[in-house]
Amino acid sequence: MKKNVFWNWFWIFISLVYFFIPLYATFNFSLKARKGELSLLAYQQMMEDPRILRSLIFSTEIGLLTILLGLLLMVPTVYLVRLKAPRLRPVIEFISLLPFVIPAIVLVFGLIRTYSGGLLPLTNNYTGLNFLLIAGYVVIGLPYLYRSVDAGMSAIDVVTLTEAAQSLGASWPTIMLRVIIPNLRSAMLGAAFLTLAIVLGEFTLATFLVGLKAFGPVIWQVGQNRAYEASALVIVSFIITWVLMGLINFVGRRGAADGSVAAGPR
Amino acid sequence: MSNNARVVASGGNRPKPPSIRKSPPSFAWLGVLPFLVFVVLFLFLPSLSLFVGGFQDAKGNFTLENIRGLFTPFILNAYWVTIKISFTTAVMGGIVGFFLAYALVAGGVPNWVRSSLMTFCGVASNFAGVPLAQAFIFTLGRVGLLTVFLKEALNIDLYGQGFNLYSFWGLSVTYLYFQLPLMVLIITPPIEGLRREWREAAENLGATPSQYWWHIGIPVLMPSLLGSMILLFGNAFGAYATALSLTGGLINLVTILIGSQIKGDVLHNPNLGYALAFGMVVVMAVIMSIYYALRRRSEYWLKQ
Structure with missing residues (x-):
């Protein structure tokens, strides 16, 4: 058994080194903006760069709207299917998993082709493009949203709760807002934080639809010509991802591994 | 109502x-x-x-010309390079990820090491795209920290020996940063599903550890292992941002090609671009079908 423990530590050590070095290298670089000494100059420059804060705010807004739209579409659907049409459940599940087969670059290609003319020309004004971006993010987040909301609903007895509320005379809005949604809070929060993590640094959809308004393309742009600022940005975006993942753990979402990882911005 | x-x-x-x-x-x-x-x-x-x-030509008539166009050397090469890099990183990430996950599950490791590494895997599997590519440029680029360290301290000249971050192997090393943690996250539940009783029963019947693995462990885990690696394959197959910001679009991947096609008609035939993009969906659909078939197979043991 001693030998096994050695190999266990061996793999852990190798992985730790591999995980740690790029972060260390980036962090180390970010402190060297001033020649010959360690300083936080790169971080200061980053804070003073108006594009960065502006794009971060823009992407956060897009993320929040994505969460809102995604939950508005998903929660009633999953609820009603459970309550009234359990036979439809595999269909909804299948549809929700479909985005896994459509790479982001293909999705944005299709969105642009479909909405650059025709009946619904969304790509010729900013509102339309922003909406298209949000819709694309909802599509990308669909598998995770579904899994999360569905798992949240399985944890409570939707049918009994609904019947109990109905027999006490509750209307449909009351049932949704005061019975179902409060019980789904941690599932919905988990979905929200993951969606935000996906949207904030997302590059592919953002660069083709809104360009440098979004955070992902700005990180790329800064990386093209301002290395020190870029390294500070990498550290910051790593910390943002870490915080959001930590929040997911905190609200108690676990075990949705493949849903939570296959959607990330590659 | x-x-x-x-x-x-x-x-x-x-x-x-x-x-x-x-x-x-x-x-x-x-x-x-x-x-x-x-x-x-x-x-x-x-x-x-x-x-x-x-399936249309420039005038909108039905044609198979674009599908035929996919089988020209340039586009076949793009698919080939994409498949090669997805396969390489899926297998490498899959194997190392399995050993890491097993090391974390098997015990002999303090709980805090296990839980913090698991959390880190959640973060790292979502830390991809542009920031990841840049982190690797700071590490393994021409003046990256590790490149310089190896050269000055150990006298190993990576670039002199043919390594280039902006090429196939550089991209693979970078992809592994999200492939490996993803593997850990998806293979951990099946490993945890290996019952201690099975091992004890095998040992009581006189099985050696290798016999246990050969006749019980590996057969039970095989569908999960293959399924996870296929998921990793799909994960790398659709990657765009990481590859673009690392190589500046110089590597001939399908996603990069589609990106250039959206920006300006580099293939000189918009419809060929559509066929190219839909080809990716077909490949991904095949991959995900195999993944779900294998996952259903692996759940058989986990549910017992």
Whole structure:
């Protein structure tokens, strides 16, 4: 058994080194903006760069709207299917998993082709493009949203709760807002934080639809010509991802591994 | 609900079956409708438009010319490089990820090491795209920290020996940063599903550890292992941002090619671009079908 423990530590050590070095290298670089000494100059420059804060705010807004739209579409659907049409459940599940087969670059290609003319020309004004971006993010987040909301609903007895509320005379809005949604809070929060993590640094959809308004393309742009600022940005975006993942753990979402990882911005 | 009430009211004197009041069948459909409309508009229609475009010529007539165009050396090469890099990183990430996950599950490791590494895997599997590419430039680029360290301290000249971060192997090393943690996250539940009783039973019957692995452990885990690696394959197959910001679009991947095609018609045939994009969907659909088939197979043991 001693030998096994050695190999266990061996793999852990190798992985730790591999995980740690790029972060260390980036962090180390970010402190060297001033020649010959360690300083936080790169971080200061980053804070003073108006594009960065502006794009971060823009992407956060897009993320929040994505969460809102995604939950508005998903929660009633999953609820009603459970309550009234359990036979439809595999269909909804299948549809929700479909985005896994459509790479982001293909999705944005299709969105642009479909909405650059025709009946619904969304790509010729900013509102339309922003909406298209949000819709694309909802599509990308669909598998995770579904899994999360569905798992949240399985944890409570939707049918009994609904019947109990109905027999006490509750209307449909009351049932949704005061019975179902409060019980789904941690599932919905988990979905929200993951969606935000996906949207904030997302590059592919953002660069083709809104360009440098979004955070992902700005990180790329800064990386093209301002290395020190870029390294500070990498550290910051790593910390943002870490915080959001930590929040997911905190609200108690676990075990949705493949849903939570296959959607990330590659 | 008000709709339903009107129906009942307008029914006049004819007696209505009371069951209609209890669960009107149209209601569920109405609530599901926004979701279905959304999916049709933003998932089905875009895919359909690429699919249809792939079978049209510039004038909109049906043609198979674009499909034939996919089998020209340049595009076949793009698919080949994409498949090669996805395969390489899926196998490497899969194997190392399995050993790491096993090391974390098997015990002999303090709990805090295990839980913090697991959390880190959640973060790292979502830390991809542009920031990841840049982190690797700071590490293994020409003046990256590790490159310089190896050269100055150990006298190993990576670039002199043919390594280049902006090429196939550089991209693979970078992809591993999200592939490896993803593997750990998806293979951990099946490893945890290996019952201690099976091992004890095997040992009681006189099995050696290698016999246990050969006859029990590996057969039980095989569907999960293959399934996870296939998922990793798909994960790398669709990657765009990481590859673009690392190589500046110099590597001939399908995603990069599609990106250039969106920016400006580099293939000089928009419809060939649609066929190219839909080809990716076909490959991904095959991959995900195999993944779900294998996952169902692996759940058989986990549920026992």
